[in-house]
Amino acid sequence: MKVSLLLGCFPSDKYDEIVSNSKGVIQYAADALQKSFLEGLSTFFDDIHVINLPYIGSFPFRYKVLTSSTGKFSYVSQNGKCLEGENVKFLNLTGVKGYSRYVAAKRSLIKWCENYMDEEKVVLVYAIHSPFLKACVDAKRKCKSLKIILIVPDLPDYMSDNKSIIYRMSKKCDAILLKSLYPYVDGFVLLSKYMTEMLPIGNKSWTVVEGIFNNSQDDVLVDKKTSKDALQYIFYAGTLAKRYGVMNLVEAFMHITNQNTRLVICGAGDSEKEIVKCTSIDKRIIFKGQLPRIEVLKLQKESTLLVNPRTPEEEYTKFSFPSKTMEYLASGVPVLLYKLPGIPEEYFQYCYSIEDLSIECLTNKMNEILSLDSYELKLKGDKAREFILREKNPASQARKIVDLINSLY
Incomplete structure (x- = not known):
């Protein structure tokens, strides 16, 4: 069986270039997840x-370069395998980017299919x-034996807060095409x-x-603070969107009276200005902006x-699992989460959780956790890490995809 992956990740040799040319939000989480799929499937x-x-973002508003980079793609897995392919060039201009990506992806996929017609x-x-999906469908029409598996990390209806008329019209047309x-x-990874x-x-x-x-x-490598009176750091990284509750976290933190506590926030999004304003009111809040993943x-x-x-x-x-x-x-x-329906129940035995949605309850829960003995906190964190490394590693999760592929034949 021949397997191809149609992806949108950042090649290791182009990573710094992509980050440098990006304006606004960079898809770090999507990049990491795609590389994890590569790791597991290898x-x-x-x-x-x-x-x-x-x-990547579109030129000229969200990216500094008009065309994407081209050349050989390679990913070396932990088991030493080198997965190869191509970085396909497309015109990154707002308005024509989508069509250019379709044509480029279709051409490359059909070429690959024709090498293995039998x-x-x-x-x-x-x-x-x-x-991407139209490129796959057109390739399937030409190469009837091609099976398509769609990986669905997000649903289009829930991917943006943009309410402009132009955006809504474009999404409506896109929905018709997708339908x-x-x-x-042939199969879905959800x-x-x-x-x-x-x-x-x-x-x-x-x-x-x-x-x-x-x-x-x-x-x-990390520098863990071990001193008895070391500062305690509460941390959040991700998209700074109001709908993701980041301002609730800021407000709840500002009600914590312990002056040895700090809130560190990393990311970009529509709440940036409000967060910066809060840093001038409460000096314990540290805003780092969008940082490299490492x-x-x-x-x-x-x-x-x-x-x-x-x-x-x-x-x-219901339809998301926060990356x-x-x-x-x-x-x-240690981790504190709300009980989101999209997170499987098994996860909640390895973290602290909260069901009351009030700001006061969030403040109290953070105070409660920070008052626990350091040994207890370490034990909680260690058990969570063991669970993830044991159950959610690339090979374990990719096994589900392999079983899905086998079910198609």
Whole structure:
């Protein structure tokens, strides 16, 4: 069987270039997850072909360069396998970017298929991205034996707060196109079981991979504070969107009276200005902005408590598994989460959780956790890390995808 992955990750040799040319939010979490899929699948397949068109912002508003980089793609896994393919060039201009990505992806995928016309073939495509999915469908029309597996980390209806007329019209057109493409998909990899309610899956095969923790991206040196009166650090990293509860965390922290406590926030989003304003009111709040992932991992491990303030009252929380959840739990640092429906129940025995949505309750819960003995906190963090490394490693999670592929034949 021949396997191809149609992805949008950042090649290691182009990583710094992409970060440097980006304006605004950078898709660090999506990049890490895609590389974790590569890591896991390399355990089961010796020959995987990667077709890569990075998920970057559009020129000129969100990216500084008009075209994407081209050349050979390679990813060396922890088991020593080198997965190869191509970084496919596309025109990154606002308005034509989507069509250019479609044409470029289609050309590369059909070329790959034609090399193996008499063999079983499957393409795994990352995300509900209509240029990618249409490229796969057109390739399938030409190469009838091609199977399509769609990896769904997010649902389009819940990916943005943009309410402009132009955006809504474009998303409506995109939804119509996607509806015509879904029937050609043979299997689905979902982030949440509740996604089956929103996608036309019917009797088709599907599996849930809520996330993958790749510890090859986790090897950072840290400087843990061990002094009895060391400062206690509460940490949050991610998209700074109001709907994700970051301002609730800031407000709750400002009610903590202990002057030896600090709140460290990393990321970018619509709450940045408010957060900066709060740093001038409460000097204990430290805003770092958007940092390289390796620096975020280091700050996480140096913290006392990691908090995800996303609350469960909005419907989209059924269909998402916050990418930071697995990364937080794998850090070995205690984690505080709300009980989101998209997070499987097994996770909550390894973290602290909260169900009351009031600011006061969040303040009290953080105070309660920070008052615990350091040994108890370490034990909680260590057990969480062991769980993630044991159950959510790339090979364990990719095994579900391999079983899904086998079910198609």
